[in-house]
Amino acid sequence: MTDVKTPPAEPETAAEPQGKPLAWPLGLAGVVLVIAGSFLSWSYDGQILGDLSINFYPGGLQILAIILALIALVLLLAEKGPLTKLGAWLDVTAGLRALGLTLTLYMLLVLVAISADSDGLINVNPGGYISFAGAALILVSAWLLPLRQLRDMSEARLPAWFEILSIAVLMAAVLFVAAYALGLEDAWSFILCLVFIAAVAAVLFRTGALSWVGHVAQRNRKVLTLSAFLVAFLFPFTQGGSDANMSIATQVLVFAATAMGLNIVVGLAGLLDLGYIAFLGSGAYVAATMSTSAFATIGWKPPFLVVMLIGAGVAATLGLIIGTPTLRVSGDYLAIVTLGFGEIFRFSMFNLDGNNGPNLTNGPNGVPGIPDLEIGGFNFGDVHTVAGIELGRFSNYYFLLLILTAFVILVFSRLNNSRIGRGWVAIREDEKAAEAMGVSTFGLKLLAFAVGAFLAGLAGTIKAHQDGAVSPDQYIFLESAFLLAAIVLGGMGTIAGVLLGATILKLLPEKLRFFSEYRLLLFGLLLVLMMRFRPEGLVASRRRQLEFHEEDEALAVEVEEERLAVEEAK
Amino acid sequence: MSAMLEVRDLEVAYGKIVAVKKISFSVEQGQVVSLIGTNGAGKTTTLRTISGLLRPTSGEVLFQGERIDQVAAHDIVARGLAHSPEGRRIFPRLSVEENLLLGAFARKDPAGVRTDLDSAYDLFPILGERRKQPAGTFSGGEQQMLAMGRAMMSRPKLLMLDEPSMGLSPIMMKRIMSTVSELQSQGTTILLVEQNAQAALKRADFGYVLEVGKIVLSGTGRDLLVNDEVRKAYLGED
Numbered sequence: 001m002t003d004v005k006t007p008p009a010e011p012e013t014a015a016e017p018q019g020k021p022l023a024w025p026l027g028l029a030g031v032v033l034v035i036a037g038s039f040l041s042w043s044y045d046g047q048i049l050g051d052l053s054i055n056f057y058p059g060g061l062q063i064l065a066i067i068l069a070l071i072a073l074v075l076l077l078a079e080k081g082p083l084t085k086l087g088a089w090l091d092v093t094a095g096l097r098a099l100g101l102t103l104t105l106y107m108l109l110v111l112v113a114i115s116a117d118s119d120g121l122i123n124v125n126p127g128g129y130i131s132f133a134g135a136a137l138i139l140v141s142a143w144l145l146p147l148r149q150l151r152d153m154s155e156a157r158l159p160a161w162f163e164i165l166s167i168a169v170l171m172a173a174v175l176f177v178a179a180y181a182l183g184l185e186d187a188w189s190f191i192l193c194l195v196f197i198a199a200v201a202a203v204l205f206r207t208g209a210l211s212w213v214g215h216v217a218q219r220n221r222k223v224l225t226l227s228a229f230l231v232a233f234l235f236p237f238t239q240g241g242s243d244a245n246m247s248i249a250t251q252v253l254v255f256a257a258t259a260m261g262l263n264i265v266v267g268l269a270g271l272l273d274l275g276y277i278a279f280l281g282s283g284a285y286v287a288a289t290m291s292t293s294a295f296a297t298i299g300w301k302p303p304f305l306v307v308m309l310i311g312a313g314v315a316a317t318l319g320l321i322i323g324t325p326t327l328r329v330s331g332d333y334l335a336i337v338t339l340g341f342g343e344i345f346r347f348s349m350f351n352l353d354g355n356n357g358p359n360l361t362n363g364p365n366g367v368p369g370i371p372d373l374e375i376g377g378f379n380f381g382d383v384h385t386v387a388g389i390e391l392g393r394f395s396n397y398y399f400l401l402l403i404l405t406a407f408v409i410l411v412f413s414r415l416n417n418s419r420i421g422r423g424w425v426a427i428r429e430d431e432k433a434a435e436a437m438g439v440s441t442f443g444l445k446l447l448a449f450a451v452g453a454f455l456a457g458l459a460g461t462i463k464a465h466q467d468g469a470v471s472p473d474q475y476i477f478l479e480s481a482f483l484l485a486a487i488v489l490g491g492m493g494t495i496a497g498v499l500l501g502a503t504i505l506k507l508l509p510e511k512l513r514f515f516s517e518y519r520l521l522l523f524g525l526l527l528v529l530m531m532r533f534r535p536e537g538l539v540a541s542r543r544r545q546l547e548f549h550e551e552d553e554a555l556a557v558e559v560e561e562e563r564l565a566v567e568e569a570k
Numbered sequence: 571m572s573a574m575l576e577v578r579d580l581e582v583a584y585g586k587i588v589a590v591k592k593i594s595f596s597v598e599q600g601q602v603v604s605l606i607g608t609n610g611a612g613k614t615t616t617l618r619t620i621s622g623l624l625r626p627t628s629g630e631v632l633f634q635g636e637r638i639d640q641v642a643a644h645d646i647v648a649r650g651l652a653h654s655p656e657g658r659r660i661f662p663r664l665s666v667e668e669n670l671l672l673g674a675f676a677r678k679d680p681a682g683v684r685t686d687l688d689s690a691y692d693l694f695p696i697l698g699e700r701r702k703q704p705a706g707t708f709s710g711g712e713q714q715m716l717a718m719g720r721a722m723m724s725r726p727k728l729l730m731l732d733e734p735s736m737g738l739s740p741i742m743m744k745r746i747m748s749t750v751s752e753l754q755s756q757g758t759t760i761l762l763v764e765q766n767a768q769a770a771l772k773r774a775d776f777g778y779v780l781e782v783g784k785i786v787l788s789g790t791g792r793d794l795l796v797n798d799e800v801r802k803a804y805l806g807e808d
Binding site: 196216423425426429430432433434435436437438439440441 | 578621623633642643644646648653655659661662663664668671673675676720724770
């Protein structure tokens with residue numbers, strides 16, 4: 001951050017406090033126990049958790065435990081042994097502690113899951129206990145080992161091919177884990193898989209490897225973006241013809257594309273919009289009423305691309321109409337006004353049923369029976385076979401939505417790095433100062449509103465066809481709140497963060513259906529925890545980080561002033 | 571030739587409180603003009619009204635012969651009147667370079683902006699050394715340099731500086747004030763608002779003394795510096 005020279009690094013010998021001599025062998029023993037236990041039977045009942053009952057034939061969850069144990073092994077060897085070079089860069093012990101904690105949690109949850117799904121602890125076989133004991137040993141050993149000095153990972157340089165290879169491996173792992181996690185039928189397995197993902201993420205984060213990944217991603221941005229899209233593109237092919245997960249995936253994409261649009265309004269321009277879902281709704285209603293559904297109310301049936309533009313145009317116009325009077329207020333007031341607008345939209349759709357005005361929307365019944373899209377003779381309802389793999393209806397929509405998402409991301413990043421984006425950030429930071437600089441604040445805020453609405457409208461037109469029906473109750477306030485939550489959770493103003501946030505918020509409720517009653521409670525809890533521990537979101541933009549860690553900024557100022565005083569004294 | 575900036579019978583009020591009461595003054599091309607006065611005299615209000623951030627209740631503001639008192643703030647910047655606001659108001663979380671580029675927001679000539687970016691770095695080398703650093707990590711003096719550099723990025727004909735010496739060490743204040751002279755020699759007209767009357771009047775071609783919303787004295791900088799009333803009230807001499 002600052003170019004102030006840090007004092008020269010202390011000699012290596014001094015920075016190497018010795019831990020308890022027992023710690024290292026203890027950890028090694030833990031690894032052995034976890035792996036050995038995983039090869040034994042965990043559960044007496046073969047019907048649960050994807051069958052963990054057979055000796056020497058590990059099931060999926062057991063393989064995950066083995067993978068975690070192997071990571072622990074690598075960390076231990078980096079602590080003392082052939083991989084110490086790695087240990088010079090990574091904070092191995094911090095990583096091992098995180099791993100020990102999450103692995104113990106993982107094994108504990110396995111035991112709980114077996115007793116919950118079967119009839120009590122009696123169904124746990126010795127293998128489960130052995131692995132659990134191993135996890136606990138790793139945990140204990142990690143706390144006996146000394147913490148180390150963390151080196152600055154931005155200095156770590158490896159050959160370019162290695163960096164690109166790491167990206168490829170990472171992406172492949174993401175694809176593999178996503179396919180595996182989505183394929184899990186029961187909720188307990190899914191939760192355990194999440195704990196596994198959390199464990200790997202925690203290790204990467206605590207060792208500092210994640211910051212290295214961040215720097216690599218910065219250096220190889222193009223490769224990363226392309227490979228991310230490649231992974232997303234390949235995802236339907238991992239589903240073996242099943243459309244169940246693709247249905248969820250398309251919903252995630254609609255949600256993500258919409259959240260990206262809102263990210264322009266909230267993340268870049270800093271305008272709190274609580275009625276954003278209305279723009280998605282207006283796009284969907286345009287597409288529905290212009291479709292060939294028997295309930296459609298508009299006689300004109302232009303080709304879909306035209307409908308898309310009309311839907312987006314209507315949304316953008318609504319954005320301008322609502323924005324012109326309301327953007328003169330800011331902060332909380334704007335939030336209230338937009339919230340009101342969202343409700344007005346919903347009630348209008350509810351009431352435009354012919355009794356209280358023209359019949360446009362069929363009121364509460366909405367427009368059902370919207371046929372599948374057909375673009376250039378390609379019907380989105382048909383099943384196609386590509387390379388021997390069946391791609392169903394949702395896969396078709398998935399590809400279309402992927403293109404849309406790519407487009408929205410492109411718009412976002414181009415705007416973010418442009419003069420306009422700079423103006424938005426200035427408005428967000430200090431509107432008065434921005435005005436004094438010659439930024440036309442009102443015009444730019446209106447533009448943010450209109451662009452955001454346009455993108456949501458685009459997504460809405462596809463959503464109408466994909467859902468097959470449009471009704472007012474799809475566009476309630478809660479949906480706007482979820483969009484906002486995705487942005488806050490993921491990281492305002494970032495691309496990767498918002499995509500991640502949207503995926504988490506849309507995917508979890510689908511996979512954890514038995515939690516559905518407590519869904520809001522859990523999200524509330526999640527947001528509270530986020531605000532407490534990582535207010536800048538999972539993926540933080542540099543500016544946000546400064547915003548939420550002002551004490552560091554104050555520190556930087558102090559350092560600067562000290563340096564200046566020294567200079568002046570000379 | 572008419573003055574570059576002319577203020578006629580300007581009156582500005584916040585609700586019922588009249589902050590600026592029918593003041594008139596002018597700034598000639600190439601001059602440094604100082605507006606001095608104590609806290610609450612209406613100096614900042616006057617500047618904010620000239621740059622379009624506030625609207626006057628009556629009176630006129632003319633810039634290069636055209637009325638600008640009803641023109642939008644961003645148009646006024648585009649016409650060549652830059653305002654470096656009180657308290658610097660830099661964007662602390664943006665980098666130095668982003669701050670400077672924001673100063674050039676009203677301009678549509680990217681190539682010219684590039685050149686001016688370099689000249690800003692020439693004017694204040696410390697900015698060039700730390701162009702990627704968040705501006706909030708700077709000391710007060712450096713932030714003031716950035717604020718001035720940022721205002722210059724719009725390539726203004728008239729630069730309005732609101733209390734550039736506020737909260738600076740004497741050495742830094744000297745530096746800032748000599749930059750004012752440097753900018754003048756490069757052809758920029760400057761309207762300088764200051765509480766530090768000594769520093770401001772020393773460099774001013776002409777000065778006005780503002781007291782509770784009214785201009786009570788005016789004259790060349792030199793005359794005001796030796797004026798008894800000014801010495802008593804603003805320079806702390808008996």
